[in-house]
Amino acid sequence: MSAAGSDFPYPAALPSCKLVGPPQRSDGRALEMPMRLLTSGVLIGMLLATAACSDSPTGIARSASGSWVQQEQIPGSSLHMTLVASGSSLSGTGTWVAEAGPGGTLTATGAVQGSSVNLDLVLTANTTGGPLLMFDEHFTGHLQLDKLVGTMTFGPPSNPTSQSSVTFVRP
Numbered sequence: 001m002s003a004a005g006s007d008f009p010y011p012a013a014l015p016s017c018k019l020v021g022p023p024q025r026s027d028g029r030a031l032e033m034p035m036r037l038l039t040s041g042v043l044i045g046m047l048l049a050t051a052a053c054s055d056s057p058t059g060i061a062r063s064a065s066g067s068w069v070q071q072e073q074i075p076g077s078s079l080h081m082t083l084v085a086s087g088s089s090l091s092g093t094g095t096w097v098a099e100a101g102p103g104g105t106l107t108a109t110g111a112v113q114g115s116s117v118n119l120d121l122v123l124t125a126n127t128t129g130g131p132l133l134m135f136d137e138h139f140t141g142h143l144q145l146d147k148l149v150g151t152m153t154f155g156p157p158s159n160p161t162s163q164s165s166v167t168f169v170r171p
Contacts, residue, residue, distance in 0.1 A: 060088075060112045060115065060117070060143055061085035061086075061087065061088050061089065061090055061111075061112045062085045063143055064083055064085060064090060064112070064117055064143055064148065065083055065084055065085045065090075066082065066083065066170065067080070067081070067082045067170060067171050068080070068081050068082070068083065068148060068168040068169070068170065068171075069168065069169055069170075069171045070166060070167070070168055071166075071167040071168065071169050072166075072167060074099045075099065076097070076098075076099035076100060077096075077097055077098055077099040078095075078096065078097045079094065079095075079096045079097075079106070080094045080095050080096070080171070081093065081094030081106060081108055081121075081168075082094060083108060083119075088111055088112045088113075089109075089110070089111050089112075090108065090109070090110045090111060090112065090117070090119060091107075091108060091109050091110075092107070092108040093105065093106065093107055093108070094106045094108065096123050102125040102126060102127060102133065103125070103126055104123060104124045104125040104126045104133075105123075105124050105126070106121050106122060106123045106124070107121070107122050107124075108120070108121050110139070115142055115143075116140065116141070116142055117139070117140075117141055117142055117143055117148060117150070118138070118139065118140050119138070119139040120136070120137075120138055120157075121136070121137040121138070121139065122134055122135070122136060122137075123135040123136075123137065135154070136154070136155060136156045136157070137152055137153065137154055138152070138153045138157060138160070139151070139152050139153075139166065140153070141166075146169065146170050147167055147168065147169050148167070148168040149166075149167050149168075150165075150166060151163050151164070151165055151166065152164055152165075152166040
C-alpha cells in the first residue's frame, strides 16, 4: 500500500534533505579551525569554570570567614563571632550574653569537610570572685548563601546534654 493510501499521517512526498558539510570559504575549500585555537578555548573555559567554583573546602572556608551573629535568640541573649579561614580550617573569637545570666567570650575552632562546616565553641563566662565557668557547644551545618545553618549541640562531645537548630547571619 502506498503512503498516500495508508493511514500514515504524513504527506506522501516528503521534502528532500541536503546534508551540509563543514563551512566553506569563497573558493570552495573547507574552513579549518587550528587545533591550537580549539585547545586554547577549551582550556580557558575549564580554567574559568574551575575558578568560579567555590565547592572546594578552601572556597567554602573562605566564604565562612567574617562576622556572624546567631539568629532567633531569646530576648536579652546574643552570640557574635568572627571566623578566619586557613585552608580548610576555621578559627575565631567572639562574645556571648545569656538572658538574665552571665556573658563572656568564646573561642571557635573547626573545619570544612566536604560541604559541611563543623565548629567547636568554648564559651567562657565573665565572673567576678567565683570559679571560671566554661561551656562547650558544637555546631554542625553548612553555608547556605550568606547564612550558616545547622544544629548546635550543647555540652561536651562525650556527653552532650541537648541540641537545637541554629542559624548564623552576617551582622
